Amino acid sequence: MAEYETSEEDLPLSSDAPALDDDASPPAAESAMTNSFVHSRLLDSVASLTHHRDIGALDHSLVLSLAELTSAARVVLAKRTIDGASVEAIVRCAPDAQGVYQLQEDDLDEVDPTLQLLYRCMHRLEAQTETVQGRHRLVVPILCDGRAIGALQLDSDLPPATSRPLTDGFARIYANYTALLHESEHDKLTGLYNRRSLERQLQRLLHERTLRMALPPANGSPGEPGGEPPQVWLAILDIDHFKRINDTYGHIYGDEVILLLAQQMRACFRRSDVLFRFGGEEFVILFGAAGEAVVHAVLERFRQRIAEHVFPQVGSVTVSIGYAGVGRHDYPSSALDRADKALYYAKQHGRNGVYGYESLSARGLLGQGMAPGSIDLF
Numbered sequence: 001m002a003e004y005e006t007s008e009e010d011l012p013l014s015s016d017a018p019a020l021d022d023d024a025s026p027p028a029a030e031s032a033m034t035n036s037f038v039h040s041r042l043l044d045s046v047a048s049l050t051h052h053r054d055i056g057a058l059d060h061s062l063v064l065s066l067a068e069l070t071s072a073a074r075v076v077l078a079k080r081t082i083d084g085a086s087v088e089a090i091v092r093c094a095p096d097a098q099g100v101y102q103l104q105e106d107d108l109d110e111v112d113p114t115l116q117l118l119y120r121c122m123h124r125l126e127a128q129t130e131t132v133q134g135r136h137r138l139v140v141p142i143l144c145d146g147r148a149i150g151a152l153q154l155d156s157d158l159p160p161a162t163s164r165p166l167t168d169g170f171a172r173i174y175a176n177y178t179a180l181l182h183e184s185e186h187d188k189l190t191g192l193y194n195r196r197s198l199e200r201q202l203q204r205l206l207h208e209r210t211l212r213m214a215l216p217p218a219n220g221s222p223g224e225p226g227g228e229p230p231q232v233w234l235a236i237l238d239i240d241h242f243k244r245i246n247d248t249y250g251h252i253y254g255d256e257v258i259l260l261l262a263q264q265m266r267a268c269f270r271r272s273d274v275l276f277r278f279g280g281e282e283f284v285i286l287f288g289a290a291g292e293a294v295v296h297a298v299l300e301r302f303r304q305r306i307a308e309h310v311f312p313q314v315g316s317v318t319v320s321i322g323y324a325g326v327g328r329h330d331y332p333s334s335a336l337d338r339a340d341k342a343l344y345y346a347k348q349h350g351r352n353g354v355y356g357y358e359s360l361s362a363r364g365l366l367g368q369g370m371a372p373g374s375i376d377l378f
């Protein structure tokens with residue numbers, strides 16, 4: 001670390017700041033001052049980066065920090081899907097006409113020539129450089145366990161030798177921190193989201209829909225007369241007679257059923273649908289759909305798919321599913337409670353079925369005295 005060569009007034013650091021060096025020449029003092037300023041900006045960026053608990057916010061913070069620290073013309077973050085098969089997200093950052101950095105998140109344009117180096121970098125697992133119209137382009141891979149989970153592109157006037165250490169450093173911090181966030185949000189056995197992340201994911205989904213659809217203010221919650229039709233849905237899925245599977249075949253096969261079911265969920269639902277392992281043999285799905293008929297058809301298709309699937313050793317497995325609409329100002333616990341009531345109804349009416357809270361309720365089938373479902377609410 002360089003020594004500070006300035007006065008305490010000039011540099012409002014803590015009282016631990018190193019003493020002045022009387023022999024320092026003005027240019028040396030100036031350079032130390034610059035170094036110290038750069039270091040504190042850098043630490044600031046790292047601190048704000050690791051402050052986030054949400055991967056989306058972390059992505060934004062990463063590209064903004066790098067752009068601001070390097071005065072880049074453009075910074076791009078590309079992220080790969082979990083299976084590494086394709087690129088799932090692109091976050092770009094560039095200054096607007098006033099020089100203020102603006103973020104932009106978009107779908108991948110595979111033919112965009114300005115992103116070709118990103119692909120090559122992720123493929124070759126090593127940094128790439130090129131010069132385009134006098135401007136330097138540097139792309140570094142974001143590596144995790146020897147795999148490229150993404151890449152960072154910096155278009156700037158800085159030669160790659162100058163910008164590389166910083167860009168590499170940010171890529172490494174990002175890789176370490178996303179691994180930590182990922183672990184804390186996901187179930188170890190299935191790789192699906194865990195229960196802890198439900199509230200945040202639900203808020204994110206509701207927020208995204210609000211932004212995308214620019215909805216007018218809600219005038220009621222789902223299920224209430226006059227309420228707007230819900231656009232986000234929550235389904236709870238529970239494996240039928242799972243205790244019997246464990247008792248008959250043992251926990252290892254029980255776990256395998258859970259794992260294979262999660263794989264079936266991944267294969268059947270859309271990438272934009274959010275999948276959770278909520279508890280032992282309980283799963284939650286959050287998704288957007290136009291109406292109850294669509295939701296019912298999607299879940300019914302999954303129920304059938306599982307009923308027809310042959311699980312190794314265990315053979316046939318069935319699932320019961322309950323679902324409910326989620327209003328814009330809903331609490332996760334209330335939406336869960338409604339879906340759980342529909343699931344309970346499914347369990348009481350032969351299992352291997354799909355039921356929606358709204359239609360059960362409209363048909364008066366959820367009596368006052370109905371026992372609460374099995375789920376522990378927040």
Ligand SMILES: Nc1nc2c(ncn2[C@@H]2O[C@H](COP(=O)(O)OP(=O)(O)OP(=O)(O)O)[C@@H](O)[C@H]2O)c(=O)[nH]1
Nearest residue numbers: 238239240241242243244246251254255280281347
């Ligand atoms: N193998 C395995 N079993 C689990 C896990 N978590 C919970 N279980 C078991 O799952 C079983 C759930 O049993 P119940 O809640 O009685 O439900 P069920 O037998 O599925 O019956 P219904 O839900 O009424 O159809 C219990 O025996 C739990 O011990 C897990 O991670 N792995």
